[in-house]
Amino acid sequence: MTTPPVRVGLVGAGTWAARMHAPMLAAGPETVLSGVWSRRGDAAGALAAAHGVPAAPTFADLLGECEAVAFAVPPDIQAALAVQAARAGRAVLLEKPIALDLDAARRLADVVGESGVVSQVVFTKRYHARTRAFLAAAGGFDADGGRACYLHGGFLGGEFATGWRLTHGALFDLGPHLLDLLDATLGPIVEVRAAGCRSRWTELTCTHRGGAVSQASLSGSVALPRVTTTVELFGPAGRLAYDTAGMDHDECWPVVRAEFAAAVRAGRPHPLDVHRGLMIQELLARAAADPALRD
Secondary structure, three states, rough: OOOOOEEEEOOOOOOHHHHHHHHHHHHHOEEEEEEEEOOOHHHHHHHHHHOOEOOOOOOOHHOOOOOOEEEEEOOOHHHHHHHHHOOOOEEEEEEEOOOOHHHHHHHHHHHHHHHHHEEEEHHHHHHHHHHHHHHHHHHOOOEEEEEEEEOHHHHHHHOOOOOOHHHHHHHHHOOHHHHHHHHHOOEEEEEEEEEOOOOOOEEEEEEEEOOOEEEEEEOOOOOOOEEEOOOOOOEEEEEEEEEEEOOOOOHHHHHHHHHHHHHHHHOOOOOOOOHHHHHHHHHHHHHHOOOOEOO
């Protein structure tokens, strides 16, 4: 018996919605794009028309036409609307960070838990085969410490050099990826300190349960020929390295779609759910409050 595709409504009609979310959800076969809603009606209409689906007049109308909602909007908008979606019994596919402040993230996680809906966070790199091979290898690697970086020049100009990314800097935009990977490979992060400048270069030092120590360098304001994302683990056996150079991120989207649909149909939590997102949000909040991190 064939499982029917999950009907997913999309919130947002900006660059990321048009580039990733809408094509991913419309491609199927595990999902169908049931509609698009945005505060910018003209943008929603254009994106919806490009995929042959209706543009919902209101968010409530979108909820009425779907069983799950994907979000491609700023984190603070996502946190508020995802609460409404969860209360309406809709599964939620969330972007990172799940909110811009810890209280909103906690409220979202609480409502998702109380509503019993499926949630999943798009920690993009986690859905790539190269990342999963690295995580599997790290499980058998005796590491005393690690270092990581996520560096690019996207904040210097262009379509992503706007809004919350510039206000909150690389810590909130790039930090979730590295904190998630370091936590997954070296053990739970129990302490995080931050130094540097939010808008230029942020350095994180993490202490992991078990004693390992790691450092992560973050910047969206360095003019590099390509995005540089690496994680290195060090221990008695030497070094275990991960590098996203040459990684085709388009390979992640079918995995995101398939796993979200499978979780929704099974009614079971995804490992990268809202509670994982909340844990990362708590680390971001601690780092952002460090007096050594200046604006």
